[in-house]
Structure formats: structure tokens, C-alpha cells
Amino acid sequence: xxSCSFCVLYxxxxxxxxxxxxxxxxxxxxxxxxxxxVSSLKDVKRFSKPExxxxxxxxxxxxxxxxxxxAREALFALNMSDITFEVQKSIPxxxxxxxxxxxxxxxxNNQTDCFNYIRFLQRYNSTHLYTCGTFAxxxxxxxxxxxxxxxxxxxxxxxxxCPYDPTKGHTGLIVDGEMYSxxxxxxxxxxxxxxxxxxxxxxxxTEHLASWLNEPHFVGSAHVKGSAAGDDDEIYFFFSERAVxxxxxxxxxxxxxxxxxxGDIGGARTLQRKWTTFLKAHLTCSVPEKNIHFNKIQAxxxxxxxxxxxxxxxxxxxxxWKDMDVSAVCQYQISSVQEVLNGSYKEYREQAQxxxxxxxxxxxxxxxxxxxxxxDYSRSLDLPDNTLNFAKKHPLMDEQVRPAGDQPLxxxxxxxxxxxxxxxxxxxxxxxxxxxxxxTDNGWLNKxxxxxxxxxxIEEKQLFDEAQAVESLTISPRQKLLYAGSRSQIVQLPLSxxxxxxxxxxxxxxxxxxxxxxxxxxxxxxxDAESRSPSDDWSFLIQDIEHGNCALCLTxxxxxINTLDEKSSISVQLGTNFFLPCPHVSNxxxxxxxxxxxxxxxxxxxxxxxLLNALVIWNVKEEHKGEYNCSTRERGCMLATHRYYVTVTxxxxxxxxxxxxxxxxxxxxVWMVVIALGVVCTSLLLALVYLRCRLKNxxxxxxxxxxxxxxxxxxxPKEPKSPQFIPSTMSDSDEKLWDPANYxxxxxxxxxxxxHAVCQNGGSSIPSPASNGIPGQPIPSPxxxxxxxxxxxxxxxxxxxxxxxxxxxxxEKPDYSDLLTEELRxxxxxxxxxxxxxxxxxxx
Numbered sequence: 001x002x003s004c005s006f007c008v009l010y011x012x013x014x015x016x017x018x019x020x021x022x023x024x025x026x027x028x029x030x031x032x033x034x035x036x037x038v039s040s041l042k043d044v045k046r047f048s049k050p051e052x053x054x055x056x057x058x059x060x061x062x063x064x065x066x067x068x069x070x071a072r073e074a075l076f077a078l079n080m081s082d083i084t085f086e087v088q089k090s091i092p093x094x095x096x097x098x099x100x101x102x103x104x105x106x107x108x109n110n111q112t113d114c115f116n117y118i119r120f121l122q123r124y125n126s127t128h129l130y131t132c133g134t135f136a137x138x139x140x141x142x143x144x145x146x147x148x149x150x151x152x153x154x155x156x157x158x159x160x161x162c163p164y165d166p167t168k169g170h171t172g173l174i175v176d177g178e179m180y181s182x183x184x185x186x187x188x189x190x191x192x193x194x195x196x197x198x199x200x201x202x203x204x205x206t207e208h209l210a211s212w213l214n215e216p217h218f219v220g221s222a223h224v225k226g227s228a229a230g231d232d233d234e235i236y237f238f239f240s241e242r243a244v245x246x247x248x249x250x251x252x253x254x255x256x257x258x259x260x261x262x263g264d265i266g267g268a269r270t271l272q273r274k275w276t277t278f279l280k281a282h283l284t285c286s287v288p289e290k291n292i293h294f295n296k297i298q299a300x301x302x303x304x305x306x307x308x309x310x311x312x313x314x315x316x317x318x319x320x321w322k323d324m325d326v327s328a329v330c331q332y333q334i335s336s337v338q339e340v341l342n343g344s345y346k347e348y349r350e351q352a353q354x355x356x357x358x359x360x361x362x363x364x365x366x367x368x369x370x371x372x373x374x375x376d377y378s379r380s381l382d383l384p385d386n387t388l389n390f391a392k393k394h395p396l397m398d399e400q401v402r403p404a405g406d407q408p409l410x411x412x413x414x415x416x417x418x419x420x421x422x423x424x425x426x427x428x429x430x431x432x433x434x435x436x437x438x439x440t441d442n443g444w445l446n447k448x449x450x451x452x453x454x455x456x457x458i459e460e461k462q463l464f465d466e467a468q469a470v471e472s473l474t475i476s477p478r479q480k481l482l483y484a485g486s487r488s489q490i491v492q493l494p495l496s497x498x499x500x501x502x503x504x505x506x507x508x509x510x511x512x513x514x515x516x517x518x519x520x521x522x523x524x525x526x527x528d529a530e531s532r533s534p535s536d537d538w539s540f541l542i543q544d545i546e547h548g549n550c551a552l553c554l555t556x557x558x559x560x561i562n563t564l565d566e567k568s569s570i571s572v573q574l575g576t577n578f579f580l581p582c583p584h585v586s587n588x589x590x591x592x593x594x595x596x597x598x599x600x601x602x603x604x605x606x607x608x609x610x611l612l613n614a615l616v617i618w619n620v621k622e623e624h625k626g627e628y629n630c631s632t633r634e635r636g637c638m639l640a641t642h643r644y645y646v647t648v649t650x651x652x653x654x655x656x657x658x659x660x661x662x663x664x665x666x667x668x669x670v671w672m673v674v675i676a677l678g679v680v681c682t683s684l685l686l687a688l689v690y691l692r693c694r695l696k697n698x699x700x701x702x703x704x705x706x707x708x709x710x711x712x713x714x715x716x717p718k719e720p721k722s723p724q725f726i727p728s729t730m731s732d733s734d735e736k737l738w739d740p741a742n743y744x745x746x747x748x749x750x751x752x753x754x755x756h757a758v759c760q761n762g763g764s765s766i767p768s769p770a771s772n773g774i775p776g777q778p779i780p781s782p783x784x785x786x787x788x789x790x791x792x793x794x795x796x797x798x799x800x801x802x803x804x805x806x807x808x809x810x811x812e813k814p815d816y817s818d819l820l821t822e823e824l825r826x827x828x829x830x831x832x833x834x835x836x837x838x839x840x841x842x843x844x
Contacts, residue, residue: 127147139159173222331450416440590633628643
């Protein structure tokens with residue numbers, strides 16, 4: 001291949017690849033060790049139905065082995081082991097036509113808003129599910145009988161349980177038959193509320209005050225049991241809102257965590273049927289040294305431990321940093337949240353007109369605290385008014401909740417995280433590790449393991465053929481399956497695929513808690529420490545999650561073949577350009593090149609290109625023949641080697657052989673992509689030339705059509721030298737033809753709108769009383785002037801307004817149209833663009 005052609009195609013590849021390269025902006029590299037396209041996924045199952053979209057609500061019942069799915073105007077019960085099979089017949093739940101009509105009449109979009117989007121679907125008791133939908137901007141809720149999977153025809157008002165708008169944030173959960181939800185309470189979305197419905201207690205909700213909730217976007221909630229005997233259970237809500245505490249004019253969005261107590265039943269006189277335990281705090285997730293602050297919560301997952309005190313929250317954030325989308329994951333301990341909620345309050349000082357830390361004495365019992373069995377007050381109804389009044393005015397805490405390790409677990413730029421789920425996995429060494437599964441807005445799934453205060457990204461998988469956001473995620477810890485919902489479908493896949501690691505070092509460096517290398521079977525196998533019995537012998541398994549020490553492969557395996565080794569022979573012609581790809585098993589591997597057994601010295605004509613992952617050689621000479629060896633290492637361990645035996649020839653036959661071998665043997669798939677890109681670019685260029693010709697022909701046709709009727713702004717004269725433009729038969733009744741509201745004469749041959757512009761002869765457009773052109777007076781009938789006397793050079797020549805309309809060829813007239821048209825064409829051609837357009841003038 002010639003130098004010019006190679007240069008062009010090489011540039012195309014570099015441009016395309018450079019747009020997909022992501023770099024870490026956090027404390028460590030966020031690059032995934034392996035990248036798996038959708039075509040390489042194994043054991044994947046998919047479920048979708050025609051005309052059904054938005055599979056955004058999922059609920060997994062591991063006891064019944066059923067995955068419940070809520071979509072737009074439909075509910076499904078799928079087999080948990082194989083979602084392609086429906087356990088029961090689906091339930092259609094459509095909003096009636098009259099409700100959709102009302103929705104449209106209220107100004108909502110009939111293509112997106114006026115449907116019934118299922119936003120809530122959870123188990124209510126042993127026999128029923130409870131579900132809520134937007135119902136064409138009139139939210140409704142109902143019960144579903146589990147055994148028969150049938151919907152109750154009776155529907156309850158869904159206000160406060162489900163949002164009106166399908167795009168608005170919402171969260172909810174059912175605890176002991178009571179529903180706790182956070183949503184927008186009215187049609188306009190101006191009344192946010194955290195409310196408790198259903199159950200034996202009276203409905204409870206937040207105060208409608210900006211200090212309590214200020215334009216929130218709710219994303220998640222969690223139920224945390226009391227950490228000690230007699231402690232009340234707590235319900236946590238996660239959301240973003242516009243901050244009220246910052247003393248500045250700019251409105252700043254911050255992340256929040258709020259808490260209410262399960263036993264709260266409101267106050268007796270103050271805060272009647274309102275939360276007396278509502279408190280909220282600022283969640284921080286930032287990298288101060290890089291000036292990156294994450295303030296918008298996208299999703300949250302609660303990982304419950306042995307007791308309530310072991311609970312962890314994994315929160316997904318989004319932010320903008322230097323005009324670039326950046327996402328992060330921060331981990332919070334429940335103890336850190338409770339410490340802040342038990343700390344100092346903020347209060348608003350009227351005199352200073354700002355929020356400050358409250359430093360005076362705090363009423364007893366403590367405002368906002370959950371009551372327990374040891375408290376002097378067994379019910380919130382018994383709390384004194386000074387405690388309740390303080391709680392009403394001081395819902396915000398002064399301190400901020402910091403993440404574990406005081407930094408994000410993971411930061412990734414050019415990526416928008418949408419959902420997260422977490423699994424707790426016991427490894428071979430007996431230690432338990434948190435494995436994160438994070439969905440993105442373009443349909444990828446990131447898998448990462450938490451190692452102390454940071455994470456190791458094991459792999460990234462493409463879930464869908466077409467880019468679409470991951471709208472829902474849930475996992476089955478028992479069967480080790482993951483379910484991802486998008487606009488078009490539900491996807492089921494295993495939490496791990498150990499078979500992709502073909503040799504020991506690759507399996508060990510993956511640091512995947514689900515996988516270990518078996519020295520007995522000489523393959524990477526899936527392990528299940530939860531079901532391991534004491535009699536199981538795991539001494540033959542090799543795994544090192546903390547460090548990825550691949551030296552264990554050399555000491556514990558029977559064979560020393562722990563790398564990928566490939567060989568190729570290539571023949572090239574003198575003076576050509578080619579490159580040798582270096583196969584990489586891992587994205588984190590670093591390549592090393594040798595030439596004839598010695599380290600390769602890079603020059604201007606021989607160098608390694610990291611974007612192509614290949615050695616580039618320009619203008620091949622005899623000195624370039626020999627053996628090229630590429631070795632990739634990760635964490636000091638050899639992963640793969642690839643040997644190339646290059647011969648240089650000058651014959652025509654060798655040229656053909658060289659091209660074929662370079663294209664197929666050495667270049668492989670990358671070269672095929674380059675050739676395809678060249679063909680696509682050529683096709684686009686030809687299409688561009690064709691469209692240009694079509695547009696030019698269309699423009700010529702448009703120019704010809706202007707010969708019939710042309711409207712163009714010009715300047716008209718103030719005073720005419722002679723009344724030659726006034727018809728001799730004009731009478732008093734003809735004066736209306738000069739009115740500016742009438743833009744043309746009735747004869748159709750020449751139409752002038754009189755104004756105060758300057759004529760080509762310097763006269764006025766309206767004759768003075770002293771002239772022979774006084775309206776209503778008879779005047780001689782001069783011959784019709786030649787059209788070429790109209791001075792089109794004055795077009796837009798002054799700041800005055802005037803318009804001329806020329807209609808040619810409409811009826812039989814003296815044939816002056818050719819002269820007029822030719823003159824006007826010349827002027828228009830010279831002035832196709834008028835840079836001196838007066839913005840005060842009309843444009844017709």
C-alpha cells in the first residue's frame with residue numbers, strides 16, 4: 001500500500017479511536033481491564049414484547065423464583081432462571097381513552113406523557129403485590145393477586161404514591177404493610193413530599209416549606225432496622241435539591257440524605273400528622289485537589305450487613321467538569337450518616353439573613369430523634385411543643401456526611417452512570433468483597449471490586465446492540481444472575497464468565513472474586529463460597545483478589561505455560577509501509593518490542609502507536625527484515641507474546657503476497673475496519689458531490705421562477721422630475737392606490753409602493769401641488785417610459801423604506817419584461833448577499 005493511502009486511512013483510525021479513549025480523572029485509573037462487545041457475551045437471555053417499551057421497574061422474588069417487570073401499560077411475571085418464559089400471562093393496564101384525552105387537554109405530550117407508566121411494583125404481603133402507575137397524569141394504584149397474577153379492578157388514588165410525570169424522580173418502599181414514598185404531590189410538580197400511606201397509621205408527610213424540601217429529585221430509599229433492642233426502625237431517602245443554606249445569589253444543587261422514624265405519628269398540636277423526626281444532611285463526594293465536586297445523585301443501592309449498624313450505601317453521582325460528563329461512586333457507612341444527624345443543627349438568622357450553625361442549647365428530648373423503649377416519651381404525640389417547634393424550624397444539619405476513605409471509590413469521565421447494584425462475595429481466602437455492577441446511559445455495564453478505599457474495574461460489557469440507557473438493575477445473589485432493563489428490553493446474564501480467562505495469569509490478574517484457577521483442571525472456574533461445605537478441598541484453587549500476585553501460577557500449577565504465544569510470517573515489498581499489531585489480553589497490559597532478540601530502538605520510521613496497539617514501520621528497507629517479538633506485561637507478569645518473521649522482497653509477485661499477508665495475517669480485523677472506513681468515506685464524498693449538483697440545478701430553477709414574480713426591497717424617490725409614472729386617467733378615487741397599505745397598482749404591469757425614498761431622478765414620489773401631477777387633475781398622457789430607466793443601483797441605498805413589485809408575463813402588455821428582467825438579474829447577481837441590511841427594515 002502506498003504512503004499516501006496508508007496515511008489517510010491511518011488518520012481515520014486515529015480520529016475514531018481518539019473519540020473513545022477515556023482517561024481517569026480521579027485517584028486511580030478507571031479503565032476496565034477487559035472490554036467485551038455484545039457479540040462476545042455468553043449465556044445472555046432477552047425479553048421484549050412488540051409495542052411495549054420502558055422496562056424501567058423490576059422486582060425480584062427469589063422465594064417464588066419470579067422476576068416481576070413493570071413497563072408502559074403492561075406488567076409481566078418472568079421465570080427468574082430464564083426470562084424468555086412468562087410464568088403467568090401478562091397484565092395489560094392501559095389508561096382509558098378519556099383519561100388520555102384529558103391529559104392532552106391539560107397540555108401534556110400525547111406521544112410520551114399520556115400513558116400509564118408503571119413506577120412502583122413491590123410485594124405487599126404473602127398473597128398480593130402493590131403497584132402504581134402515572135395513568136396519563138392521574139396516578140392510580142391497585143393490588144395484584146400473586147398466585148393468579150391478576151389485577152384488582154378497584155383502583156386507589158395514587159397521589160403521593162406515584163408521580164404524575166413519568167420523567168420525574170420517585171422512590172418508594174413498603175415496610176410492614178405501610179408505604180413510604182417520596183414524590184411530587186400535585187399535577188404541576190410544585191409540591192414535593194415524603195409521605196407514608198397505607199397501613200394502620202394516619203398518613204404522615206413533610207411540611208410544605210423550602211427549608212424541608214426545595215425542588216428535590218428523588219432517586220432512592222432504604223429501610224434500616226434498629227441497631228439495638230428497642231430502637232426504632234429508620235427510613236432513609238436520597239435526593240438532590242436546590243440548597244437554601246448557601247449565602248450567595250447562585251442556586252446550587254446539592255446531594256441530600258434524609259431520615260424519618262417508623263414509629264413517628266406526628267405531634268399533638270404542632271406538626272399534626274407531619275413528621276417530627278424529619279432530618280436531612282448534605283452528602284459530599286468530591287476530589288478537592290482536582291476541584292471536582294459531585295452534587296447530583298443518580299442512583300443508590302443499600303447493602304445490608306448482619307445488623308443495621310453494618311449497612312452501607314453506594315451512591316452514584318454525576319457532574320460537569322470542564323464541559324465534560326463525569327460520574328463517580330461514593331460509599332457511605334450508616335454510622336457516618338447517623339453521626340451527622342446526631343450532631344449540630346443549622347438555623348436561619350433573620351437579622352443576618354443567612355444560615356449559620358446553631359450554637360444555643362437544644363431542647364430535650366432531642367428534636368428529630370427516634371424514640372426507643374428507654375425514652376421517657378413512648379409516642380411522638382407526647383413530645384413537648386418546644387421540641388416540636390425546634391424540629392419544624394431546624395430540619396437541616398450543620399455537618400456534612402463524608403464518604404468512606406474521604407474520597408470516591410471510582411471516577412470515570414466521558415461516561416454517565418445510571419444505575420448500580422452490589423453483591424457481597426466470599427473469596428477463596430475467606431474474605432468478603434463488594435462487587436459493583438454499574439449501568440451507563442449508552443447501554444454498558446461496568447463490573448468492579450472494592451479494594452479498601454478504591455476499586456478495580458474488572459470488565460465492561462456492552463448489553464444492547466443499540467445504545468440505550470440502563471433504566472433498571474437488580475441481581476439474584478442466590479443464582480448469581482443480573483437483570484438489566486432498558487427502553488426496549490430486559491436482559492439476563494450471569495454475574496461472571498470465568499471461561500474468558502484462558503490461562504492462569506489472566507485468571508489471576510482479573511481479580512474476580514467469582515473466579516479462580518484450578519490447578520487440578522487447568523482452567524479458570526466459577527466458585528461459590530457460600531455453598532462450600534467443610535469437606536471441600538480448595539487447596540488446588542489459585543486466587544489473589546487483593547494483590548493479583550501472578551507468581552502463584554508458577555509455583556502452584558503443573559504446567560509453566562501461562563501465557564498466550566502466537567507466531568506469524570510476513571513478506572513485504574521494499575519502500576512500502578505496514579504495521580504489526582500487538583495482541584493484548586488486557587487493556588492494562590504494557591507492550592515491549594524486541595528486534596532479532598534485542599530491545600527495539602524507536603525512530604521516526606519505526607515506532608509504537610498506542611492507539612493502534614501496533615508497531616508502525618515506514619518505507620521498508622532491507623535492514624527491517626528479521627524477527628519482531630511483542631510481549632505484554634501486567635503487574636510484572638507476562639501475559640502474551642507474538643512473534644513476526646518479516647522478509648523484504650522487491651518482486652511484483654512479492655508485492656501481492658505482502659499485501660494479502662499484511663491485510664489478513666498481521667493487520668487482522670483492524671485493517672479490515674480501515675478499508676471499510678475508506679469505502680464509506682468515498683461513498684460519502686460521492687454523495688456530497690451529487691447533492692451539490694442537485695442543489696445547483698434547483699437553484700437555477702428557482703432563479704428562473706423569479707422571472708414571473710419578484711419581490712425585493714428598494715429605495716423609492718422622494719420627488720419625481722416629471723409625472724411620468726402617474727397614469728393620465730388618475731382621478732380622486734385613484735388616490736387610494738398610493739396608500740402604503742396597497743402595495744401595487746391594479747393594472748398588474750408595474751406596481752410601486754410609494755414611500756419617502758429617493759427616486760432615480762431625485763424627485764418626490766408624491767407630486768407637489770404646483771406640479772402637473774396633482775391627484776385628481778387631468779394631465780397629459782406621456783408615452784410609457786422604457787423599463788431600463790429604472791435605476792436599480794439605488795436598491796437599499798438609503799435608510800428609508802420602500803418596495804417595488806414587478807409582475808411580468810401575467811397578461812398581454814407591451815413587451816418590456818425582457819429588459820426589466822435582464823437588468824434586475826444583473827443587479828441581483830451582484831447583490832445576492834446584502835451586508836448592509838438595515839435591521840429596522842422589513843425583509844420580504
